[in-house]
Amino acid sequence: MMNTKDIVYIALFAALMAGLGFVPAITIPSIGVPVTAQSLGIMLAGGILGAKRGALSIVLFLVLVAVGLPLLAGGRGGLGVFSGASGGFLLGWIAAAYAVGYIVEKYWNKLNIISAAGACILGGVVLLYAIGIPWVTVAASIPFMKALMGSLAFIPGDLIKAVFASAVIVAVKNQYPLISK
Amino acid sequence: MISLYYPATSPVHKLAAGIKVLLLLILGTVLFQVEQIEILVGVAVLVVSLYGVAKIPFKLAFGQLRPALYLLAIVFIAQIFISDLETAIFVVLRFAILILAASLVTLTTMMSDMIAALEKGLSLFQRWIPVAKVSLALSLTIRFIPVIGVITQEVREAQRVRGMERNLFAIFMPTIIRTLKMGTEIAEALDARSFDAEDEISTGKSKK
Amino acid sequence: MITLQSVNVGFNGRPVLEDVSLQLQEQRVGVIGLNGSGKSTFARLLNGLQLPDAGAVSVDGFDSRKDGRKVRRRVGFVFQNPDNQIVYPTVREDMSFGLKNLKYPKQDIEQRIEKALSLYGIDHLADRLTHQLSGGEKQLVALVGVLIMQPEYIVLDEPTTLLDLRNKRRLMSIVRELGQRIIMITHDLDLLSEFDRVLCFHDGKLLADGTPEIVIEKYLNTCDK
Numbered sequence: 001m002m003n004t005k006d007i008v009y010i011a012l013f014a015a016l017m018a019g020l021g022f023v024p025a026i027t028i029p030s031i032g033v034p035v036t037a038q039s040l041g042i043m044l045a046g047g048i049l050g051a052k053r054g055a056l057s058i059v060l061f062l063v064l065v066a067v068g069l070p071l072l073a074g075g076r077g078g079l080g081v082f083s084g085a086s087g088g089f090l091l092g093w094i095a096a097a098y099a100v101g102y103i104v105e106k107y108w109n110k111l112n113i114i115s116a117a118g119a120c121i122l123g124g125v126v127l128l129y130a131i132g133i134p135w136v137t138v139a140a141s142i143p144f145m146k147a148l149m150g151s152l153a154f155i156p157g158d159l160i161k162a163v164f165a166s167a168v169i170v171a172v173k174n175q176y177p178l179i180s181k
Numbered sequence: 182m183i184s185l186y187y188p189a190t191s192p193v194h195k196l197a198a199g200i201k202v203l204l205l206l207i208l209g210t211v212l213f214q215v216e217q218i219e220i221l222v223g224v225a226v227l228v229v230s231l232y233g234v235a236k237i238p239f240k241l242a243f244g245q246l247r248p249a250l251y252l253l254a255i256v257f258i259a260q261i262f263i264s265d266l267e268t269a270i271f272v273v274l275r276f277a278i279l280i281l282a283a284s285l286v287t288l289t290t291m292m293s294d295m296i297a298a299l300e301k302g303l304s305l306f307q308r309w310i311p312v313a314k315v316s317l318a319l320s321l322t323i324r325f326i327p328v329i330g331v332i333t334q335e336v337r338e339a340q341r342v343r344g345m346e347r348n349l350f351a352i353f354m355p356t357i358i359r360t361l362k363m364g365t366e367i368a369e370a371l372d373a374r375s376f377d378a379e380d381e382i383s384t385g386k387s388k389k
Numbered sequence: 390m391i392t393l394q395s396v397n398v399g400f401n402g403r404p405v406l407e408d409v410s411l412q413l414q415e416q417r418v419g420v421i422g423l424n425g426s427g428k429s430t431f432a433r434l435l436n437g438l439q440l441p442d443a444g445a446v447s448v449d450g451f452d453s454r455k456d457g458r459k460v461r462r463r464v465g466f467v468f469q470n471p472d473n474q475i476v477y478p479t480v481r482e483d484m485s486f487g488l489k490n491l492k493y494p495k496q497d498i499e500q501r502i503e504k505a506l507s508l509y510g511i512d513h514l515a516d517r518l519t520h521q522l523s524g525g526e527k528q529l530v531a532l533v534g535v536l537i538m539q540p541e542y543i544v545l546d547e548p549t550t551l552l553d554l555r556n557k558r559r560l561m562s563i564v565r566e567l568g569q570r571i572i573m574i575t576h577d578l579d580l581l582s583e584f585d586r587v588l589c590f591h592d593g594k595l596l597a598d599g600t601p602e603i604v605i606e607k608y609l610n611t612c613d614k
């Protein structure tokens with residue numbers, strides 16, 4: 001059941017997601033693809049708050065984006081961002097946060113950087129693309145393989161983010177654990 | 182908090198938020214059933230003229246499309262190679278209409294009206310969704326976005342003094358820990374003002 | 390009347406408060422002590438934010454463990470940092486938060502807010518964004534947000550720590566006028582001279598209890614070495 005603290009953590013993490021939107025995107029020189037801090041926030045939400053609260057904080061964040069706050073990286077917001085070709089990735093964030101949280105909860109007692117990174121990669125990269133790419137395929141009538149190839153450029157950046165996120169998740173677990181198992 | 186709302190008096194602005202969102206959902210569903218490009222062009226003209234009715238300057242209207250232009254260009258080129266020019270125009274036009282229509286709703290509706298409409302919509306499902314909690318969570322998030330901004334700034338400055346402003350880990354960790362600690366105090370303050378999270382559920386159950 | 394009966398509180402196996410028994414019925418009670426002396430825990434016991442591990446706390450006959458909600462309704466709480474206690478984006482909305490929780494009808498809420506804002510001289514802040522208020526304004530808003538719920542007692546946990554001299558005076562002049570019973574935790578010893586009673590905690594125990602002069606002297610002799 002959700003108590004007052006759960007509601008507060010969900011709200012604060014949604015606010016943190018918004019804060020990450022103001023962090024300028026870092027372009028990784030070797031591949032030339034911009035990496036935004038917000039997709040890092042997805043992994044952190046699940047990994048720090050756990051599956052349910054993590055996913056709900058992303059839902060809350062996206063609701064605020066939908067009602068017109070320009071909180072996505074680059075100052076984007078409003079209902080328009082969901083009707084574009086990348087709308088699937090935004091909705092995929094919810095499932096991704098849930099999956100990362102679910103795996104982290106499973107391994108909670110023996111959580112280390114390896115298992116946390118595994119959770120971030122499976123939930124925050126593999127599952128996210130598994131939802132985002134078919135969406136692009138259908139919405140833009142592009143064959144699946146082409147959409148997949150087009151997304152590959154982002155993978156190296158995502159992997160770096162997953163490793164970084166897992167280090168943060170493990171460190172927060174040691175200092176201020178919020179998942180009780 | 183800066184919202185994307187563009188203040189003006191127009192019939193589009195006056196229309197209830199809930200109805201605008203509903204119309205948008207219908208449009209989104211219908212557009213994917215349409216196969217003739219003539220109808221699409223007609224809808225596009227209609228949406229653009231609604232921008233005129235809403236007195237939204239051209240620059241601002243175009244600005245709604247700009248973030249999506251890059252992706253739309255990729256889709257356009259890909260479609261030319263995969264199928265033909267007509268399909269490419271068709272697909273890109275469909276996206277443009279959806280984005281413009283959705284942005285029109287956002288530009289002409291105040292955030293507080295949008296949230297009120299959302300809460301009204303949710304209250305239809307109040308047996309499953311704790312509406313008061315959702316609305317508190319929404320307000321808390323809006324309230325604490327600037328607070329977290331200040332925390333991040335303070336952490337950055339503290340790390341700059343130590344020459345660690347480029348160390349992302351040294352910025353993320355203190356920001357997150359301070360945010361979580363703040364959460365404990367906020368929860369206490371909520372309860373001190375008689376917000377009983379558990380109670381709402383129990384009264385909700387007794388209503389049945 | 391607030392009554393504590395042999396109250397014990399521990400944290401991670403360490404005692405934070407040991408065997409505290411007392412009755413509070415004075416108009417203004419001050420609480421002093423070093424950091425970590427247990428005075429903050431004491432404050433949180435009074436409105437049920439903290440429950441005793443052993444012993445009991447009761448407010449006007451209501452036990453904080455059994456009747457938590459009634460206790461919280463009677464005892465308002467003002468925290469040190471107003472930033473963590475103002476929970477809505479605008480002042481007006483934040484005022485309505487407590488009243489909504491007490492299930493007042495909507496029209497009643499609006500009237501009460503107008504009345505309270507003008508009574509405490511902050512009507513001009515009504516539609517301001519809480520984030521943009523100054524530190525002193527925030528503390529006032531936090532205090533009025535509690536007063537508007539009309540508690541019988543008000544616990545203030547170091548309310549002046551983050552304020553400058555002028556805002557401290559302004560806050561204290563409002564506190565002095567309040568009809569409610571006040572329990573104020575503070576490091577500002579000079580604020581307590583007019584108080585009816587002062588408690589001093591040291592290492593989780595009640596070190597001294599009495600008039601301001603006597604207790605403050607004992608506090609300085611014991612702790613300021």
